[in-house]
Amino acid sequence: MHILIVIGSIMMFLAVAIGAFGAHALKPKLTPEMLKIYETGVQYHLIHGLGIILTAVIGIVLPSASGLATAAGWCLLGGIVLFSGSLYVLSLSGIRKLGAITPLGGLLFIAGWIVLVIAAVQA
Template sequence: MQATIGAILGFTGVALGAFGAHGMSGRFTPETRGWWETATLYLLVHAVAVFAAGLSGRTGLFSTGGWVMVIGALIFSGTLYSMALGAPRWFGAITPLGGLALLAGWALFAFAALRS
């Protein structure tokens, strides 16, 4: 299931990246374009990590790290995409929670690797 979700996140990242580059051409300010590009970069990077975690077949901390990354990617990228599309700027206060979840996912991967 985790690999499937990672693949869906990757597909979504590519689709949203293309939409931002082509469908929203001329509609972004430099700031909102930066939010969109950052959201896409982080979504794609973490999609690959989640996909790999799912394919690994590992359980425990490693699997938990993948699921924490899913949550983090959705929160981090989702809030940035939302703000780029006009959501209130206070969404930016939520974005770091997603970033912390992404960091926690990487930390769980590291702990799992140390234990193996």
Template sequence: MNKSIVVSGVIIIVLGIVLGAFGAHALKERLEAEQLASFETGVRYVMYHGLAFLILGLAADRLPKLTWTYRLLLIGVVLFSGSIFLLALQPIMGISLKFLGPVTPIGGTLMIVGWVLLLISLLKKG
């Protein structure tokens, strides 16, 4: 078991629950349907990756070289979901954050690379 990865997974899951509740209750009347849907997409990816970290951390003794997989997934989900949250909240904050648009696919790419890296290390393990 890798305690750090498990703990980060639990923290990310809690964050996902809080953000999901915030979106469902505080933002429902304040955002357009498209913005709320984007916010919910960010929440889903936070939850998926929190659960993934929990599983990866618990299975760390049997999984090879998790450090880079974990880093890429963590940075990826922060950039991907974080930029989605901020972009969706633009109307409420009253400022333009369109410059964050390119951050979302960068985060998505990092997540993809992290998952591919895990796949490669699993296939090599054999």
């Protein structure tokens, strides 16, 4: 459980740093469309970084839910990597085919939240 707090905190640090980089260094270099894509990646990164921390806290507070809460946290991490990561690379490279990876990250986000619901209901 504690590893998810560390990972979630690292994800939050990265989201803030990546967001600041986009706002200050990339804003003049990206088209408005690509900047919006980048900002969407940052937004989902931030939300799900907090979600990872939440899964760890739920696993600690509800020990009977810790296994599923941990699984939910790993799903959210995978979602950040695939969803936000693909949007970052797409916006910086312009390679539109990378957009095909984004929905897989979205599915991992959805799976993580569903698994967390199951964990809470079963606890």
